[in-house]
Amino acid sequence: MSKQALIIIDIQNDYFPGGKWALEGADQAADNAARLLAAARQQGDLVVHVRHEFDSADAPFFAPGTPGAAIHSKVEPLAGEPVVLKHKVNAFLGTDLERTLDQHGVEALTIVGSMSHMCIDAATRAAADLGYAVTVAHDACATLPLEFDGKQVAAAQVHGSAMAALAFAYAKVVKTDELLKG
Secondary structure, eight states: OOEEEEEEEEEEGGTTTSSTTOOBHHHHHHHHHHHHHHHHHHOEEEEEEEEESSSTTTTTOOOOTTTGGGGGGGGGOOOOOOOEEEEESSTTTTTHHHHHHHHHEEEEEEEEEEEEIIHHHHHHHHHHHHTTTEEEEEEEEBBBEEEETTEOOHHHHHHHHHHHHHHHHHHHEHHHHHHHHH
């Protein structure tokens, strides 16, 4: 059996109601991520928290040193759990995430967090390209509505499109309950 890791990406305060960039379904996604986090800890799997900060204090969200950039209490790291700070969409770009995974002999990842169409998509694709077996718990991810070419795209469609693309060639995409029943 390959060594597993749970990667929790950008479940940070600014993405929750009252934050600077609230996502649809952030609370429900974080609740599912917290269930997976508890299971990973119980199984002794590596847990890596990824936290985004922009380089500028005038960033629209995740400004350095602000409460909004902090990891949400539902998935707070325990002492000894690695926390990777990133400044780009891709959690592997310019960080020590790959080195951390390799140091622990990790071969398979479960990825959860936000935003489905951005950081989850980028990390999943990068992880697959690096040779990791990747699973995404789609109901432990959240996003927001977008606009393209003058048309509004609902958050559920943004999320569904991102998950469909990942499931096509990059990852196994499943519900939290499926992962928890093993």
